[in-house]
Amino acid sequence: MKNIISEQSLIIGQSLGGFWAEIFGIKYGVKTILINPSIEPNISLKKYDLSSENLENYLKFKENxxxxxxxxxxxxxxxxxxxxxxxxxxxNGKTKFIYIDENHQIENLEPIFEEIKKIMN
Incomplete structure (x- = not known):
C-alpha cells in the first residue's frame, strides 16, 4: 500500500470497515473518515456466533x-x-464528530459527500 498512498489519499470505512480504516489511516497518516465505526469488533460481532478465536483475533489489530x-x-x-x-x-476531544439523522444503513449520502469535500481541502 505504501506505493499507492499519497498526501491526496482518503480512506473511508463504515462499520467494520471503520475499524480497518482507522488502522490504515493511522499507519499511513492519511485523511480518514470513519462512518459508524465498529471499534470493538471482538465485542460487537459476538451476536453473529463467531468463534472466540475469531473474535480475539481482532484484538491483535487494536490501534492504540x-x-x-x-x-x-x-x-x-x-x-x-x-x-x-x-x-x-x-x-472524545481527539477528533471531529458529525452527526446525521440516519440509521446504520445510510440512505442520504449527501452529508458524507460534504464531509469528503471538507476534509480534502
Missing amino acids: KSLSEKFSIILSSRDEVVDKKPVLEKY
Missing part, C-alpha cells in the same frame, strides 16, 4: 496510537447496529 486532525467521524443518530458510546469515549 492517537488519531490526528486528519480524521473525521460520522455517527448516525439512529444507528441500531453499532453502539456509539465506545466511539464517543475513545475519540
Whole structure:
C-alpha cells in the first residue's frame, strides 16, 4: 500500500470497515473518515456466533496510537447496529464528530459527500 498512498489519499470505512480504516489511516497518516465505526469488533460481532478465536483475533489489530486532525467521524443518530458510546469515549476531544439523522444503513449520502469535500481541502 505504501506505493499507492499519497498526501491526496482518503480512506473511508463504515462499520467494520471503520475499524480497518482507522488502522490504515493511522499507519499511513492519511485523511480518514470513519462512518459508524465498529471499534470493538471482538465485542460487537459476538451476536453473529463467531468463534472466540475469531473474535480475539481482532484484538491483535487494536490501534492504540492517537488519531490526528486528519480524521473525521460520522455517527448516525439512529444507528441500531453499532453502539456509539465506545466511539464517543475513545475519540472524545481527539477528533471531529458529525452527526446525521440516519440509521446504520445510510440512505442520504449527501452529508458524507460534504464531509469528503471538507476534509480534502
